[in-house]
Amino acid sequence: MSDQTSNATTTHRAHDPAHVRVELLSNPIYLSGARELVGAVAKRLGFDDLACSKIALAVDEALCNVIRHGYDRAEDRPIWISLWPLTEDGGKGIRIVIEDEAKQVDPEAMKGRELDDIKPGGLGVHIIKEVMDTVEYEKRETLGMRVTMLKHAPAQPVPEVTRHASQGARA
Amino acid sequence: MSDAVINVEKTDNPPATIVAPQGNVDMSTSPELRQALRSALDSSPARLIVDLSDVSYMDSSGLATLVEAMRTAKSSPRIPMVLCGLNDTVRAIFEIARLHQFFEIAPSRDDAMQTA
Numbered sequence: 001m002s003d004q005t006s007n008a009t010t011t012h013r014a015h016d017p018a019h020v021r022v023e024l025l026s027n028p029i030y031l032s033g034a035r036e037l038v039g040a041v042a043k044r045l046g047f048d049d050l051a052c053s054k055i056a057l058a059v060d061e062a063l064c065n066v067i068r069h070g071y072d073r074a075e076d077r078p079i080w081i082s083l084w085p086l087t088e089d090g091g092k093g094i095r096i097v098i099e100d101e102a103k104q105v106d107p108e109a110m111k112g113r114e115l116d117d118i119k120p121g122g123l124g125v126h127i128i129k130e131v132m133d134t135v136e137y138e139k140r141e142t143l144g145m146r147v148t149m150l151k152h153a154p155a156q157p158v159p160e161v162t163r164h165a166s167q168g169a170r171a
Numbered sequence: 172m173s174d175a176v177i178n179v180e181k182t183d184n185p186p187a188t189i190v191a192p193q194g195n196v197d198m199s200t201s202p203e204l205r206q207a208l209r210s211a212l213d214s215s216p217a218r219l220i221v222d223l224s225d226v227s228y229m230d231s232s233g234l235a236t237l238v239e240a241m242r243t244a245k246s247s248p249r250i251p252m253v254l255c256g257l258n259d260t261v262r263a264i265f266e267i268a269r270l271h272q273f274f275e276i277a278p279s280r281d282d283a284m285q286t287a
Contacts, residue, residue: 028197028198028199029199031197031198031199031230032195032197032199032228035228050259050260050263053228053260053263054263054267057228057230057263057264057267060197060198060230061230061231064197064198064230064231064232067198068198123231123234123235123268124231126267126268127231127264127267127268130267131267
């Protein structure tokens with residue numbers, strides 16, 4: 001787990017048009033729809049069911065943070081979710097960017113609380129960083145915040161039949 | 172407005188109050204779960220069982236609601252509180268938040284009845 005993102009990767013990808021991009025209002029009733037969308041895309045990008053639900057959870061937590069802290073629970077403000085497949089180094093995965101027009105905060109302040117202190121609330125950032133491989137918060141150029149999250153899919157084992165056929169072809 | 176469904180049931184043998192939410196427990200539905208748990212705890216049941224068998228998804232809002240209820244249950248007078256019926260998705264968030272050891276968790280409602 002890391003909360004650092006390669007600047008080169010971020011810069012390069014930032015100019016690629018998103019494969020999926022949706023705008024929703026900051027109303028909690030739309031959280032379930034956002035989760036279903038992200039989970040379904042993650043499934044097609046090579047994640048198993050449990051991983052998809054965890055990725056959807058990370059997105060849910062990021063959206064809740066925007067609604068709760070960024071927009072002070074206002075339900076009529078915009079949030080954008082953008083998705084890209086990850087194809088770096090021959091692997092698979094998903095890149096998720098969530099943007100808003102909420103008040104800007106110091107990205108360094110986006111830290112989860114200590115888990116030893118058991119109390120209601122404050123778990124969202126910790127869950128996001130625990131689930132995703134890379135998480136980066138930044139201020140958008142004009143107003144609002146952007147969080148970029150990467151998750152790599154586990155490498156698929158080569159099926160026995162394919163490996164044997166390949167070895168036979170070389171022989 | 173959410174469409175949360177939360178069943179509350181009372182049993183005599185053994186005496187217990189069972190709170191059983193259904194569907195998704197997230198930011199839009201957790202206030203209703205919080206209200207149901209507060210009402211249940213206010214009646215000082217012999218034990219409180221939170222049956223999550225029909226919960227397909229839970230986020231940190233739901234977790235926070237359960238933490239709040241557990242803290243109330245542990246205060247004087249103590250009310251035994253047990254969770255049960257967690258599916259893999261729901262269990263995962265407890266483990267990510269490292270709260271699976273804070274709660275008493277039983278596999279099923281029957282097990283929870285024996286445990287509480």
